[in-house]
Amino acid sequence: MPRLTVEDLKKIKEEYKSILTLREGGxxxxxxxxxxxxxxxxxxxxxxxxxLEEKGKSGVTDMIxxxxxxxxxxxxxxxxxxxxxxxxxVKYVHLNEEKIRTIFKEHxxxxxxxxxxxxxxxxxxxx
Amino acid sequence: xENYRLSVMMCGGTGCxxxxxxxxxxxxxxxxxxxxxxxxxxxxITTCSSFCSQGPVMTVYPGEIFYPKLATKDILEVVExxxxxGRPVERLMYKESPRKGAIPLMKDIPFYKYQVLRALRNKGLxxxxxxxxxxxxxxxxxxAKALTEMTPEQIIDEMxxxxxxxxxxxxxxxGLKWEESAKARADQKYILxxxxxxxxxxxxxxxIMEGDPHVVLEGMIIGAKAIxxxxxxxxxxxEYPLAVQRLQLAIDQAKENGLLGENILGTGFNFDIEIYxxxxxxxxxxxxxxxxxxxxxxxxxxxxxxxxAVKGLWGKPTVLNNVETYANVPQIILNGADWFRTLGTEKxxxxxxxxxxxxxxxxxxxxxxxxxxxxxxxxxIGGGIPNKRKFKAVQLGGPSGGCIPESLLDTPVTYxxxxxxxxxxxxxxxxxxxxxxxxxxxxxxxxxxxVEESCGKCPPCRLGTTVMHDILLNITEGRGAEGDIELLExxxxxxxxxxxxxxxxxxxxxxxxxxxYFREEYESHINEKWCKTGVCKELCTFYIDEEKCKACGVxxxxxxxxxxxxxxxxxxxxxxxRCIQCRSCYVGCKFDSVKIGPRSMRDAMDLPDxxxxxxxxxxxxxxxxx
Numbered sequence: 001m002p003r004l005t006v007e008d009l010k011k012i013k014e015e016y017k018s019i020l021t022l023r024e025g026g027x028x029x030x031x032x033x034x035x036x037x038x039x040x041x042x043x044x045x046x047x048x049x050x051x052l053e054e055k056g057k058s059g060v061t062d063m064i065x066x067x068x069x070x071x072x073x074x075x076x077x078x079x080x081x082x083x084x085x086x087x088x089x090v091k092y093v094h095l096n097e098e099k100i101r102t103i104f105k106e107h108x109x110x111x112x113x114x115x116x117x118x119x120x121x122x123x124x125x126x127x
Numbered sequence: 128x129e130n131y132r133l134s135v136m137m138c139g140g141t142g143c144x145x146x147x148x149x150x151x152x153x154x155x156x157x158x159x160x161x162x163x164x165x166x167x168x169x170x171x172i173t174t175c176s177s178f179c180s181q182g183p184v185m186t187v188y189p190g191e192i193f194y195p196k197l198a199t200k201d202i203l204e205v206v207e208x209x210x211x212x213g214r215p216v217e218r219l220m221y222k223e224s225p226r227k228g229a230i231p232l233m234k235d236i237p238f239y240k241y242q243v244l245r246a247l248r249n250k251g252l253x254x255x256x257x258x259x260x261x262x263x264x265x266x267x268x269x270x271a272k273a274l275t276e277m278t279p280e281q282i283i284d285e286m287x288x289x290x291x292x293x294x295x296x297x298x299x300x301x302g303l304k305w306e307e308s309a310k311a312r313a314d315q316k317y318i319l320x321x322x323x324x325x326x327x328x329x330x331x332x333x334x335i336m337e338g339d340p341h342v343v344l345e346g347m348i349i350g351a352k353a354i355x356x357x358x359x360x361x362x363x364x365x366e367y368p369l370a371v372q373r374l375q376l377a378i379d380q381a382k383e384n385g386l387l388g389e390n391i392l393g394t395g396f397n398f399d400i401e402i403y404x405x406x407x408x409x410x411x412x413x414x415x416x417x418x419x420x421x422x423x424x425x426x427x428x429x430x431x432x433x434x435x436a437v438k439g440l441w442g443k444p445t446v447l448n449n450v451e452t453y454a455n456v457p458q459i460i461l462n463g464a465d466w467f468r469t470l471g472t473e474k475x476x477x478x479x480x481x482x483x484x485x486x487x488x489x490x491x492x493x494x495x496x497x498x499x500x501x502x503x504x505x506x507x508i509g510g511g512i513p514n515k516r517k518f519k520a521v522q523l524g525g526p527s528g529g530c531i532p533e534s535l536l537d538t539p540v541t542y543x544x545x546x547x548x549x550x551x552x553x554x555x556x557x558x559x560x561x562x563x564x565x566x567x568x569x570x571x572x573x574x575x576x577x578v579e580e581s582c583g584k585c586p587p588c589r590l591g592t593t594v595m596h597d598i599l600l601n602i603t604e605g606r607g608a609e610g611d612i613e614l615l616e617x618x619x620x621x622x623x624x625x626x627x628x629x630x631x632x633x634x635x636x637x638x639x640x641x642x643x644y645f646r647e648e649y650e651s652h653i654n655e656k657w658c659k660t661g662v663c664k665e666l667c668t669f670y671i672d673e674e675k676c677k678a679c680g681v682x683x684x685x686x687x688x689x690x691x692x693x694x695x696x697x698x699x700x701x702x703x704x705r706c707i708q709c710r711s712c713y714v715g716c717k718f719d720s721v722k723i724g725p726r727s728m729r730d731a732m733d734l735p736d737x738x739x740x741x742x743x744x745x746x747x748x749x750x751x752x753x
Contacts, residue, residue: 009262
């Protein structure tokens, strides 16, 4: 990769913004699996594998699966955040392979959040 | 399409219809027609809004004003006040905003409501292994600003104005530290990051290093520019493999992109970072010991002065800051000191990350504005104590901190106020204890830790903590004697005054605070040989209050020793010869019928008598004089 200049930083920022924030024409849904030490210890890897497997089987192309660090509620790991374009992100807790498959089927594919596994909806305040 | 001024969503679900929504709806249309508002207000009859228990309900947009349990007579007021005059009728409004489905919103859950993310602003949002994601969240913008637009003096000035204090525990103003180092003249200076998080129950730094490694690098680049350093080290404990891996990846990516190394961002500034893995000795979190360890020597502190800012790593001026401190730096540079000061108090500005653990519902990582009362952290954000047990104390600051009792829960979390209680804010470990905890045993646990972790260089710490531990062992095993409490206090004072480094100077804090706030527990251990929580096995007798016993059998099933006898409708009884004081019956009983008595209640059994016990007392030279 080339060495960056201050100008490049701004360009990358814009580029990634369009990749990361869901937009019309791009991805429709993003699922973040929280994989800090706490998440991994609680079984996040299996959850991730199950999700990728479902994704592969279904052949969806407008979905991003990504990982991130601890989401802050270590006692409720494994956790995942599902964000559908133009909707509030939903955080799911105490996941296992079976639950993430249900979430994939109902929330990711059909757009209906799985209430019984969800903890909260919305984004955290950061400033 | 018509341009409506207001939209009214009226629920037409079965629940609301059953509750009378049809007549309310008719009244609404009637009123709107009467007032001639048909072209301004759009009424939509929706399907079930899943608020059936509150029906009939309607929501008015914009503003998402939610009116539950509407009656026909309310409609006139809503139309007059809200639709015409623009004043939502508070009397009729729901206390909380309506929720979409059954999933609550963040503002409705205290755990999220009271948090403000600054150091953790990328928490759970970005992929730690992709530098682009960090950049997309304003990553490296602050470094660019510091390298291109600011002089070292300006950076230091901004840091001083911000009032940011070391988040590792000591709370030393970061700007001052940087200034001192910037002033020192040397051919080489170092910027270090302390990732040697060692307090039991603390995991703030680990989480930042794992989840947002680039923010640490960026903070260090800014610090390097401020003091004129070209070389940095991150000291991480080897027990944090994921943190090490992600930091290394971040460093490699930053180097590849010209954000570390030579000529950073084309500005001509050179700075490089290396990771050094520590072997996990607690003392290596102390600044001078950390530097010795980095030099490849045995991690032991050295006397100060000279301060590390002047003579640190390999004798060169060195700045050492904690992970969380660095995580705060980029945002201060980007948004300014005044922005940073919008949260927190005058002397403790900004936010602090805490790791909640122990007897609390929401175990996890939180970030709150400084000055928030402890009660709010524990009972609102933390969700209180599980299993209907009672709060007893919260331990702050790990082995260097202390236990804060219920009566002081309204203490605001600032460096000064927490210090007044005898504890310290520390790096942010917060261990909550319930009424099942014996405070003497808690003190003993921390002393065990410091005895193990004392590096052994100076006698007050090496011997002092061992002697204190022996005394606590005597007390918890039934060999406590009059004068032990005073001796502990006396020893504590000596250790605090005479120890070389922070480890020894703070090691007695857990003992001192538990004596200060729970002295009666020490006294009952020593005088009555009675541990009222049943933790100290030698000092308790479990028995069943037969008048209160409902003979439900819970304790009988819980007992691993089959020590409990009793039938249905026959009060149960504990066979003392079999009881191993595991507390299962006590914890399990729903009727508070299992009681804990003093040791003397089972003296009839074949236990060593008090005299034999006293003969086993660990004798120390402490307090004996010449």
